[in-house]
Amino acid sequence: MAEKALGGAGLRGQVAGETALCTVGQSGSGLTYCGYDIKELADKVSFEEVAYLLAHNELPNQSQLSEYKARLKSMRALPQELKDVLERIPAEAHPMDVMRTGCSFLGNLETEQSFDEADSHIERLLAVFPSIVLYWYRFSHDGVRIETETDDDSIGAHFLHMLHDKAPSELHTAVMNTSLILYAEHEFNASTFTARVCASTLSDIHSCVTGAIGSLRGPLHGGANEAAMDLIENMESPAAAEETLLGMLARKDKIMGFGHAIYREFDPRNDIIKEWSKKLSEEVGDSRLYDVSVRCEEVMWNEKKLFPNADFFHASAYHYMGIPTKLFTPIFVMSRVSGWTAHVKEQRANNRIIRPSADYTGPEPRPVPALSERK
Ligand SMILES: CC(=O)SCCNC(=O)CCNC(=O)[C@H](O)C(C)(C)COP(=O)(O)OP(=O)(O)OC[C@H]1O[C@@H](n2cnc3c(N)ncnc32)[C@H](O)[C@@H]1OP(=O)(O)O
Numbered sequence: 001m002a003e004k005a006l007g008g009a010g011l012r013g014q015v016a017g018e019t020a021l022c023t024v025g026q027s028g029s030g031l032t033y034c035g036y037d038i039k040e041l042a043d044k045v046s047f048e049e050v051a052y053l054l055a056h057n058e059l060p061n062q063s064q065l066s067e068y069k070a071r072l073k074s075m076r077a078l079p080q081e082l083k084d085v086l087e088r089i090p091a092e093a094h095p096m097d098v099m100r101t102g103c104s105f106l107g108n109l110e111t112e113q114s115f116d117e118a119d120s121h122i123e124r125l126l127a128v129f130p131s132i133v134l135y136w137y138r139f140s141h142d143g144v145r146i147e148t149e150t151d152d153d154s155i156g157a158h159f160l161h162m163l164h165d166k167a168p169s170e171l172h173t174a175v176m177n178t179s180l181i182l183y184a185e186h187e188f189n190a191s192t193f194t195a196r197v198c199a200s201t202l203s204d205i206h207s208c209v210t211g212a213i214g215s216l217r218g219p220l221h222g223g224a225n226e227a228a229m230d231l232i233e234n235m236e237s238p239a240a241a242e243e244t245l246l247g248m249l250a251r252k253d254k255i256m257g258f259g260h261a262i263y264r265e266f267d268p269r270n271d272i273i274k275e276w277s278k279k280l281s282e283e284v285g286d287s288r289l290y291d292v293s294v295r296c297e298e299v300m301w302n303e304k305k306l307f308p309n310a311d312f313f314h315a316s317a318y319h320y321m322g323i324p325t326k327l328f329t330p331i332f333v334m335s336r337v338s339g340w341t342a343h344v345k346e347q348r349a350n351n352r353i354i355r356p357s358a359d360y361t362g363p364e365p366r367p368v369p370a371l372s373e374r375k
């Protein structure tokens with residue numbers, strides 16, 4: 001993979017710490033979690049195995065996995081106080097704000113009293129995020145109080161079950177599993193770095209994750225999967241997609257779901273989710289969104305040498321599974337909490353408060369004028 005030109009704003013190219021969790025843009029296909037290539041993980045394991053890997057730095061054996069999944073399953077219930085708060089959040093709210101509030105409020109009820117408790121809080125957050133977002137979504141949109149303690153074996157199936165009121169198909173369960181694996185971890189991206197900065201002050205885990213959710217929400221980061229859906233949903237055909245994109249590029253608009261801060265030629269997660277999007281389009285019997293997405297990919301490469309990142313084909317894949325657009329980025333949270341919290345533990349284990357310097361560009365020293373003298 002070609003090296004990206006580094007330097008300049010955004011701390012680009014500056015090493016801001018060490019990690020043993022992930023490499024981005026380096027060996028193999030360009031992305032590894034604890035030494036395992038993303039393609040092999042996506043092919044061979046479940047998201048729960050990846051979450052365990054990130055928490056404990058090794059894949060679980062069969063009994064560790066069974067116990068881990070049983071623990072996650074047993075932690076899906078919401079405290080009544082949290083349900084009361086979720087019921088007060090309006091339907092017009094953005095679900096990322098609901099996730100942020102849900103996480104922060106849980107931190108009041110189940111405060112991390114000591115760093116020794118981190119693992120159980122991490123498992124609780126993994127288990128409870130789907131319950132938080134869908135309890136609010138179904139209450140505010142459908143007027144129902146859903147049961148969040150489903151018997152589904154995986155986090156992905158649990159999410160789809162609560163959303164659609166029925167256990168998902170094998171295909172949809174498999175797509176959710178892959179999607180959660182692809183989103184789990186990505187080194188020092190903006191939201192993870194937020195979590196690490198917060199952890200470096202020796203703050204609690206709910207504060208670290210709440211801050212990270214805020215960073216992920218923006219359209220330049222996790223919010224791009226929703227922005228990509230807004231872009232493609234009105235494209236009636238590949239030809240219309242091409243015309244729209246050429247117009248946007250001529251106006252120097254940013255095309256959400258394309259480009260990356262580290263990768264230069266491709267994002268290794270793209271081919272994987274793209275393949276699932278194609279399979280889903282065949283299942284639904286409607287390839288419009290997939291076809292326009294492929295044309296967008298071609299146009300962006302030909303015109304700008306920009307490629308789809310992990311978010312772009314997630315838009316069509318999630319849409320084909322009947323997931324409302326505004327729930328796209330919360331799924332990213334359900335997954336990335338595994339990476340964020342692994343980084344929090346790593347930061348705590350070898351901590352120095354993160355406090356960079358700034359180049360000063362303000363006025364020279366000057367006296368404070370009296371209020372009556374100010375213009
Ligand atoms: C899971 C994730 O979070 S992946 C990222 C999701 N975010 C998006 O999809 C949002 C759209 N993409 C972007 O805004 C950017 O590509 C980012 C934020 C991901 C990376 O930003 P940077 O590292 O600053 O981008 P980079 O240095 O590669 O940009 C090079 C040039 O390409 C342009 N460019 C980059 N991405 C895009 C895009 N999506 N559409 C149009 N132009 C773009 C930049 O404006 C820049 O042009 P300039 O030199 O004339 O200013």
Ligand SMILES: O=C([O-])CC(=O)C(=O)O
Pocket residue numbers: 024183185186188189190221261262309310
């Ligand atoms: O690494 C980044 O800058 C953004 C990204 O792809 C991710 O967080 O998954």
